[in-house]
Amino acid sequence: MFSFLRKRKSLPRQAVVTAPDVVATALVATAAAPVAGSCSLAACASGARATVLTMGCGDAEACRLRALGLCEGASVSVVEKRHCMLLEVRGARLALGAAITAGITVLPQPR
Amino acid sequence: MSGTVERERGTAAGTGRALPVVGDRPAAPDLGLMRVALIGNPNTGKSTLFNALTGMRQRVGNFAGVTVERVEGYYRGPDGRRVTVLDLPGSYSLSAGSPDEEIALEVLLGFGQNEPLPDVVVVVADAQHLERNLFLTSQILELGVPVVVALNQIDAAENAGTRIDVPELIHELGVTVIPTVAKRGEGVDHLRRAIAAAPDLPRPERKFALPPAIATALAPLARLVRDAGWASEAADMEALRLLAVPAPESHLAAVPGLDRALAAARAAVTASGRSPRSVEAELRYEWIAGVVDRTVTHPPRRERTTSDRIDAVVLNRFAGPVIFLVLMALVFQAIFTWAQPLMDAIEGTVSWLGTTVGAMLPPGDLQSLLVDGVIAGVGSVLVFLPQISILFLFIGILEDSGYMARAAFLMDRLMRRVGLHGKSFIPMLSGYACAVPGIMATRTIENPKDRLATMMVVPLMSCSARLPIYTLLIGAFVPPIAVLGGLDLQGVTMLVMYLLGTVSALAVAALFKRTLLRGPMRPMILELPPYRWPSAKTLALTVWQRAKLFLRRAGTVILSLSIVLWAMATYPKSAPTPGLAPQAQQERQLEHSALGRVGKVIEPAVRPLGYDWKIGVGIASSFAAREVFVSTMGTIYGVGDADQTSAALREKLRSERNPVTGAHVYTPLVAVGLMVFYVYALMCMSTVAVTVREAGGGRRGWSWAALQFGYMLALAYAMAWLVYHGGRALGFGP
Numbered sequence: 001m002f003s004f005l006r007k008r009k010s011l012p013r014q015a016v017v018t019a020p021d022v023v024a025t026a027l028v029a030t031a032a033a034p035v036a037g038s039c040s041l042a043a044c045a046s047g048a049r050a051t052v053l054t055m056g057c058g059d060a061e062a063c064r065l066r067a068l069g070l071c072e073g074a075s076v077s078v079v080e081k082r083h084c085m086l087l088e089v090r091g092a093r094l095a096l097g098a099a100i101t102a103g104i105t106v107l108p109q110p111r
Numbered sequence: 112m113s114g115t116v117e118r119e120r121g122t123a124a125g126t127g128r129a130l131p132v133v134g135d136r137p138a139a140p141d142l143g144l145m146r147v148a149l150i151g152n153p154n155t156g157k158s159t160l161f162n163a164l165t166g167m168r169q170r171v172g173n174f175a176g177v178t179v180e181r182v183e184g185y186y187r188g189p190d191g192r193r194v195t196v197l198d199l200p201g202s203y204s205l206s207a208g209s210p211d212e213e214i215a216l217e218v219l220l221g222f223g224q225n226e227p228l229p230d231v232v233v234v235v236a237d238a239q240h241l242e243r244n245l246f247l248t249s250q251i252l253e254l255g256v257p258v259v260v261a262l263n264q265i266d267a268a269e270n271a272g273t274r275i276d277v278p279e280l281i282h283e284l285g286v287t288v289i290p291t292v293a294k295r296g297e298g299v300d301h302l303r304r305a306i307a308a309a310p311d312l313p314r315p316e317r318k319f320a321l322p323p324a325i326a327t328a329l330a331p332l333a334r335l336v337r338d339a340g341w342a343s344e345a346a347d348m349e350a351l352r353l354l355a356v357p358a359p360e361s362h363l364a365a366v367p368g369l370d371r372a373l374a375a376a377r378a379a380v381t382a383s384g385r386s387p388r389s390v391e392a393e394l395r396y397e398w399i400a401g402v403v404d405r406t407v408t409h410p411p412r413r414e415r416t417t418s419d420r421i422d423a424v425v426l427n428r429f430a431g432p433v434i435f436l437v438l439m440a441l442v443f444q445a446i447f448t449w450a451q452p453l454m455d456a457i458e459g460t461v462s463w464l465g466t467t468v469g470a471m472l473p474p475g476d477l478q479s480l481l482v483d484g485v486i487a488g489v490g491s492v493l494v495f496l497p498q499i500s501i502l503f504l505f506i507g508i509l510e511d512s513g514y515m516a517r518a519a520f521l522m523d524r525l526m527r528r529v530g531l532h533g534k535s536f537i538p539m540l541s542g543y544a545c546a547v548p549g550i551m552a553t554r555t556i557e558n559p560k561d562r563l564a565t566m567m568v569v570p571l572m573s574c575s576a577r578l579p580i581y582t583l584l585i586g587a588f589v590p591p592i593a594v595l596g597g598l599d600l601q602g603v604t605m606l607v608m609y610l611l612g613t614v615s616a617l618a619v620a621a622l623f624k625r626t627l628l629r630g631p632m633r634p635m636i637l638e639l640p641p642y643r644w645p646s647a648k649t650l651a652l653t654v655w656q657r658a659k660l661f662l663r664r665a666g667t668v669i670l671s672l673s674i675v676l677w678a679m680a681t682y683p684k685s686a687p688t689p690g691l692a693p694q695a696q697q698e699r700q701l702e703h704s705a706l707g708r709v710g711k712v713i714e715p716a717v718r719p720l721g722y723d724w725k726i727g728v729g730i731a732s733s734f735a736a737r738e739v740f741v742s743t744m745g746t747i748y749g750v751g752d753a754d755q756t757s758a759a760l761r762e763k764l765r766s767e768r769n770p771v772t773g774a775h776v777y778t779p780l781v782a783v784g785l786m787v788f789y790v791y792a793l794m795c796m797s798t799v800a801v802t803v804r805e806a807g808g809g810r811r812g813w814s815w816a817a818l819q820f821g822y823m824l825a826l827a828y829a830m831a832w833l834v835y836h837g838g839r840a841l842g843f844g845p
Contacts, residue, residue: 059357066392067204097635
């Protein structure tokens with residue numbers, strides 16, 4: 001179902017910046033096809049901001065992340081990137097493993 | 112009581128089974144008693160608020176059938192009624208999937224075992240992170256029970272420049288909202304009054320309308336749940352919630368045809384162009400965004416907070432691990448050294464009590480039972496109390512300050528290599544001081560399999576009780592030759608013993624995680640809460656609760672086992688030989704006793720390790736507590752009250768010869784083998800008792816404790832054999 005996300009792993013590691021007005025339609029569009037400019041959260045650099053498009057991790061993890069405020073449409077800031085990622089979501093700080101961030105598709109926001 | 116929630120009665124049409132009907136749950140009896148459940152996200156100050164409400168009037172236990180901790184307290188309400196408060200486990204939502212959160216959901220729906228439906232639910236929301244906290248709040252509002260929201264840590268939010276329009280928030284949520292600062296007790300009286308009034312207010316309900324297509328898709332599922340006994344509002348909440356959960360929880364098992372109805376609802380939601388997995392979060396956060404927009408004023412630009420500044424240092428790639436190691440060294444040192452004067456004081460008191468009781472009673476079995484069995488047995492438990500208290504004080508400080516999450520984050524990479532979580536590190540480190548608090552500290556690990564795997568290996572970390580054995584044998588058989596820098600061979604040998612235990616613990620954990628406790632490797636999802644000053648009252652209560660729990664539960668098991676061991680060392684009695692010195696008489700009695708006979712019986716088993724029957728007795732007697740080995744050796748060799756530094760005992764060991772062959776019994780190789788045996792062997796009743804309880808109690812707890820004891824004994828035997836025979840093959844001993 002999310003096979004297109006796996007292909008996205010090969011995207012350049014630098015976050016791609018696109019116009020924010022795409023975000024509104026992107027949430028609907030991602031279910032069917034990848035959105036131009038989207039990438040995996042793991043590909044975002046420290047300091048990047050992005051909007052979550054899809055949660056391609058396991059159902060249990062996605063359920064937990066949504067409860068923590070990280071859901072489709074949420075805005076995230078990458079605080080630091082190392083073996084895992086430090087993020088800021090809805091004012092709270094989260095540490096997510098690489099297996100999780102690789103499965104989350106985001107649309108980077110302009111700086 | 113009028114506050115008891117009246118629920119619709121469901122029918123279990125066509126099933127013929129007794130379904131759990133919420134209205135039939137044991138509701139709170141109308142005796143002027145009110146039941147309150149406290150729920151909230153982790154790190155919202157929920158436990159501090161619970162302490163502020165109830166003070167010392169608390170009881171700690173487990174929820175029926177699970178190891179999830181249950182803390183209940185009570186207070187006198189403003190109208191004189193007794194109000195019991197149940198502190199539910201911290202939950203991010205009603206469907207986030209951890210055992211703790213499942214328990215919270217069951218209690219709030221009235222399905223908790225022996226848990227009556229609460230009259231009022233108090234949602235503790237962190238004012239600093241209101242947006243995220245309103246997710247759980249919105250689910251609770253749909254349960255159909257009276258709700259009060261405690262807007263906690265309002266001072267921290269205001270200090271950060273955030274303003275919350277409380278009257279507007281009350282209007283938006285439709286329930287009473289009380290701003291509180293739990294650690295200073297501010298707003299607690301208002302909260303008590305709001306709780307008393309809540310049952311008489313209109314019930315809260317869903318605050319947003321579902322899109323028509325979603326409402327239509329969910330209707331059959333909600334009807335099915337309602338027919339099975341859920342209240343109307345709760346059924347609607349459950350139907351929406353179920354769309355996202357990986358699998359329906361156990362309390363829904365009795366709903367007939369649930370899987371089919373859920374699949375149909377998901378298909379209908381998908382057909383409407385939405386994702387069933389994400390629709391609940393999208394709808395709730397959409398509503399929440401509007402509420403936050405209308406009630407919260409954020410500062411014009413986000414300033415760098417104190418937490419950000421601390422994290423810049425504490426999580427720094429280079430400084431972070433160093434700070435972590437320094438902190439852990441401090442904890443370790445405190446457990447080792449700060450506890451010592453208190454432990455000495457307890458030992459002194461127990462010894463004084465034994466002498467006093469002994470002097471009051473005539474010599475005989477009753478005196479021996481009370482002094483050597485009961486008082487010495489209970490004393491052996493009490494002596495751990497300072498270490499446990501200090502460890503839990505530190506754990507409390509680390510948890511409440513927000514550092515524990517950072518520690519787990521820093522250690523996650525290392526621990527993940529053996530299949531464990533970063534949080535496993537602290538209990539393992541605590542094991543160096545004592546396995547008992549180490550095993551109790553595994554409660555901070557959410558994943559049950561990770562928790563069990565950690566529990567199983569904590570006793571492999573060389574605890575302080577092994578130190579006397581290492582000290583005795585190293586002092587007697589390892590020469591103090593300079594080896595490296597300031598270290599001599601004795602110090603290196605000690606270090607090797609500690610390293611051997613640590614490496615083995617990691618290896619065995621990896622083995623457990625790949626076999627018996629195999630499970631999907633849970634990727635790291637960790638919230639790093641803002642740093643806060645811990646509340647002294649909360650810390651004191653936490654330490655008090657842990658101490659009480661340890662004394663009450665482990666104490667009973669220890670006491671019984673101490674009496675059994677005493678009986679084995681006392682009976683059958685040997686006839687007193689006239690003119691024989693008391694020490695020699697004692698040695699003869701030990702040889703003649705059941706314990707001595709056990710030593711003789713196990714001699715063939717320990718002989719391949721190079722041991723004689725006396726070492727066998729030492730091992731047998733130290734099954735209860737390994738440090739007993741030293742005093743038993745003292746008794747056997749007639750040295751009296753020997754300790755690990757006794758020169759006489761060391762000399763006796765060095766000169767002991769086999770009566771048949773004339774060869775030395777203790778060679779350096781036998782001594783090293785014996786130390787290796789004690790590195791691995793789990794010889795501590797307290798650890799067994801705590802493992803039984805922490806692994807779930809009952810048969811399940813005993814099974815894990817038996818496995819732990821068994822594998823460690825097998826490992827001890829195999830490794831000691833390997834050292835002895837391997838050493839001989841390499842020419843290190845006769």
